[in-house]
Amino acid sequence: MNSKVKLDDLNVHFGGTHAVKGVNIDFPANSVTAIIGPSGCGKSTVLRAVNRMHDMTPGAQVTGRILLDDTDIYGRGVDPVAIRRKIGMVFQKPNPFPAMSIYDNVIAGYKLNGRMRRDEADEIVESSLQRVALWDEVKDRLKSNAMELSGGQQQRLCIARTIAVRPEVILMDEPASALDPISTMKIEELIEELKERYTIIIVTHNMQQAARVSDVTAFFYLGELIECGVTKKIFTTPDRKQTEDYITGRFG
Amino acid sequence: MNTMTSANQPVVEQRTALRSLFLRNAKNTIMTLLMGGALLAVLFPLGLIFVHIMKMGLSSISLDFFLHIPRPTGEAGGGMANGMVGSMVLIGMASLLGIPVGIFGAIYLSEYGGSRISTVIRFCADVLSGIPSIITGMVVYSMLVVPMKGFSALAGAFALALIMIPIVLRTTEEQLKMVPISLREASLALGVPLWRTTLKVTLRSALTGVTTGILLAIARVAGETAPLIFTALGNQFWSSKLTQPIAALPLQIFSFAIAPYDDWHRLAWAGALVLVVTMFALSLTARYFGRTGHKN
Ligand SMILES: Nc1ncnc2c1ncn2[C@@H]1O[C@H](COP(=O)(O)OP(=O)(O)OP(=O)(O)O)[C@@H](O)[C@H]1O
Ligand SMILES: [Mg+2]
Numbered sequence: 001m002n003s004k005v006k007l008d009d010l011n012v013h014f015g016g017t018h019a020v021k022g023v024n025i026d027f028p029a030n031s032v033t034a035i036i037g038p039s040g041c042g043k044s045t046v047l048r049a050v051n052r053m054h055d056m057t058p059g060a061q062v063t064g065r066i067l068l069d070d071t072d073i074y075g076r077g078v079d080p081v082a083i084r085r086k087i088g089m090v091f092q093k094p095n096p097f098p099a100m101s102i103y104d105n106v107i108a109g110y111k112l113n114g115r116m117r118r119d120e121a122d123e124i125v126e127s128s129l130q131r132v133a134l135w136d137e138v139k140d141r142l143k144s145n146a147m148e149l150s151g152g153q154q155q156r157l158c159i160a161r162t163i164a165v166r167p168e169v170i171l172m173d174e175p176a177s178a179l180d181p182i183s184t185m186k187i188e189e190l191i192e193e194l195k196e197r198y199t200i201i202i203v204t205h206n207m208q209q210a211a212r213v214s215d216v217t218a219f220f221y222l223g224e225l226i227e228c229g230v231t232k233k234i235f236t237t238p239d240r241k242q243t244e245d246y247i248t249g250r251f252g
Numbered sequence: 253m254n255t256m257t258s259a260n261q262p263v264v265e266q267r268t269a270l271r272s273l274f275l276r277n278a279k280n281t282i283m284t285l286l287m288g289g290a291l292l293a294v295l296f297p298l299g300l301i302f303v304h305i306m307k308m309g310l311s312s313i314s315l316d317f318f319l320h321i322p323r324p325t326g327e328a329g330g331g332m333a334n335g336m337v338g339s340m341v342l343i344g345m346a347s348l349l350g351i352p353v354g355i356f357g358a359i360y361l362s363e364y365g366g367s368r369i370s371t372v373i374r375f376c377a378d379v380l381s382g383i384p385s386i387i388t389g390m391v392v393y394s395m396l397v398v399p400m401k402g403f404s405a406l407a408g409a410f411a412l413a414l415i416m417i418p419i420v421l422r423t424t425e426e427q428l429k430m431v432p433i434s435l436r437e438a439s440l441a442l443g444v445p446l447w448r449t450t451l452k453v454t455l456r457s458a459l460t461g462v463t464t465g466i467l468l469a470i471a472r473v474a475g476e477t478a479p480l481i482f483t484a485l486g487n488q489f490w491s492s493k494l495t496q497p498i499a500a501l502p503l504q505i506f507s508f509a510i511a512p513y514d515d516w517h518r519l520a521w522a523g524a525l526v527l528v529v530t531m532f533a534l535s536l537t538a539r540y541f542g543r544t545g546h547k548n
Contacts, residue, residue, distance in 0.1 A: 053437060053440070056436070056437075056440070058366075082443070084443040085443030088442070089437075091437065091438070091441075095435060095437070108438075112439055112448055112449070112453065113444055113448065158438070161442065162441070162442070165443060
């Protein structure tokens with residue numbers, strides 16, 4: 001498998017905290033990679049480094065390289081805005097734009113950038129909502145406020161918003177942690193479907209979820225990558241004792 | 253109480269319990285009375301001012317007040333039309349300068365600024381808002397009026413803008429900080445540049461709160477008299493150029509109230525009524541915006 005995103009000796013510091021320590025991973029194209037590990041081990045920090053979200057955090061320092069195809073996204077002269085158009089992100093808590101309708105939320109990536117033709121918009125809204133299995137639930141109230149949706153619907157709306165701008169990579173930080181089992185199931189089905197077109201990196205605390213949806217799993221502990229490999233292997237015969245202890249819940 | 257003390261409890265204990273209940277009730281009553289008194293102490297002067305201005309103003313106000321400019325010294329009749337229009341011109345021009353500067357300053361502080369320079373700006377804004385407005389007037393006098401060789405509407409508006417800036421700046425900054433980071437991130441993650449995110453998402457979400465701040469700033473300067481004395485100066489007539497002295501309602505109230513004519517005193521009261529009602533309306537509107545702002 002050829003890699004879509006590649007972390008090359010990635011380090012992240014927050015002031016004096018060394019949050020991510022010399023991590024190397026290849027994320028294969030058109031596959032789902034799960035990042036697992038105990039709370040505070042640096043999963044979100046790694047994920048946010050991949051679409052340059054740390055640029056906004058005062059005191060955050062990212063070193064090493066992150067290659068998207070063959071360009072270093074931290075390279076000189078690389079525009080973070082262009083990178084984020086190729087690498088979308090879905091956050092842990094659903095965060096639709098509260099002042100916008102469902103319709104406008106889906107095309108927010110276009111509207112906020114000030115370019116969108118009406119007929120084009122209709123089509124993008126319908127196809128994006130179809131793909132996240134939300135269309136039938138909301139097609140009669142596209143103009144109502146996005147905050148009127150349930151948490152699960154909001155999260156699917158946020159995924160629709162992300163795929164509407166046609167990124168190449170989708171980052172998901174515990175996208176189902178605030179959702180009920182049915183919404184979670186729908187999102188997992190969606191991920192399965194999305195990987196045909198996108199490269200997906202998902203952070204999750206839920207071992208079953210990682211086992212169900214991912215092709216590759218990376219286990220982090222205290223800012224270090226302990227083990228990374230094919231999901232089936234990680235969950236059946238991991239190389240490292242720490243990995244085994246964590247996935248079997250015998251963590252000390 | 254009844255459920256707590258069972259029949260076989262010693263009598264002494266019951267008595268102590270009763271006494272502490274009595275004490276608690278007494279303390280409660282005293283506190284209620286004290287707070288009621290404090291409430292009255294706040295409301296009474298406010299009510300007194302309002303009733304008095306209503307009484308004096310309503311008996312003096314007339315259509316003429318809104319349509320005419322003051323008559324020559326000592327003559328009966330006339331109004332403060334030029335003062336009201338002048339105030340609007342001054343406030344409008346002050347807003348044109350003060351609101352954008354305040355808002356962009358706030359955006360800088362909350363979205364872009366490094367911590368050191370932000371602290372300095374915040375400190376300056378706080379000092380600026382603490383300076384007595386007569387001093388602001390004096391500074392503008394020596395900065396603008398002297399070099400321009402004359403009192404002018406421009407100088408008056410500039411003095412008012414200096415008072416508005418820190419108010420708009422601090423309220424806007426506070427409102428921007430209340431917008432959750434997750435919204436900014438949602439926008440940035442869609443490949444929207446920071447400046448567009450700031451204008452279309454962050455500021456947009458804070459809009460009602462920012463509007464409240466602006467209205468409060470306008471209400472504040474609408475009644476300012478001191479900073480206009482050395483700058484706009486006042487004018488008995490209509491002024492046609494921004495480089496000339498211009499009338500303003502608070503200035504007219506001031507000069508009419510200290511004049512030795514009963515008729516002018518009446519006009520001053522009418523002016524006071526108009527000013528108070530305007531400020532009251534502005535504050536109410538600001539409150540309304542503040543209220544709806546917190547809902548979403
Ligand atoms: N903005 C920040 N400033 C300072 N330290 C931070 C910041 N963000 C994260 N950290 C630190 O980096 C380390 C990793 O945090 P991170 O959020 O990546 O953990 P995580 O694995 O996502 O945990 P969780 O499963 O609880 O979400 C933690 O020690 C955290 O305190
Ligand atoms: Mg996290």
